[in-house]
Amino acid sequence: MVPSMVVLLDDIPHTSSGKLDRRTLQNTPVAKASRPAVTVTPRNAKERAIARIWTEVLERNPIGVHENFFEIGGHSLIAMQITNRVNQEFHTEIPSYYLFDYPTIAALAELIP
Numbered sequence: 486m487v488p489s490m491v492v493l494l495d496d497i498p499h500t501s502s503g504k505l506d507r508r509t510l511q512n513t514p515v516a517k518a519s520r521p522a523v524t525v526t527p528r529n530a531k532e533r534a535i536a537r538i539w540t541e542v543l544e545r546n547p548i549g550v551h552e553n554f555f556e557i558g559g560h561s562l563i564a565m566q567i568t569n570r571v572n573q574e575f576h577t578e579i580p581s582y583y584l585f586d587y588p589t590i591a592a593l594a595e596l597i598p
Contacts, residue, residue, distance in 0.1 A: 524549035531575075531594040538570045539590060550591040554584050571597070 498509035524547050527533040532550050540546045543558055554564070561581070568581040575597050587593050 525551050525591075527590065529594070531597055532590050534574055535571060535590045535594055538567055538574065542566050542570065548590065550594075551589050554588040559584070559588075 498506040500506045526547070527536045527550055536548055536550065539548050539554075542563055545557060548557065554567075559567075564584040565581045568579050568584065571593070572578055577597055579593075579596060583596065584593070587596060
């Protein structure tokens with residue numbers, strides 16, 4: 486995968502034990518600025534159902550319909566969980582690798598008949 490952004494830091498934050506301080510790193514001004522300013526809420530029943538599934542699996546709320554699955558914490562194992570639940574919800578057979586090509590709620594909803 487290709488990162489969506491590369492940021493150069495003068496200093497990498499560390500904890501008192503010398504490990505990477507992820508919490509401090511997430512609170513850098515650049516990390517906050519890269520998040521979408523406006524969250525577009527689900528516009529129809531399909532998008533609402535998919536958003537509910539993403540919210541439950543990713544344990545993140547709210548999730549906008551145009552947010553990228555991988556940029557908000559998704560990875561291949563979670564993609565399998567989400568597509569399994571979407572397939573159960575909509576009685577369809579969308580493979581998990583579709584999330585790589587259609588990584589937003591809006592795009593995924595378009596695939597469901």
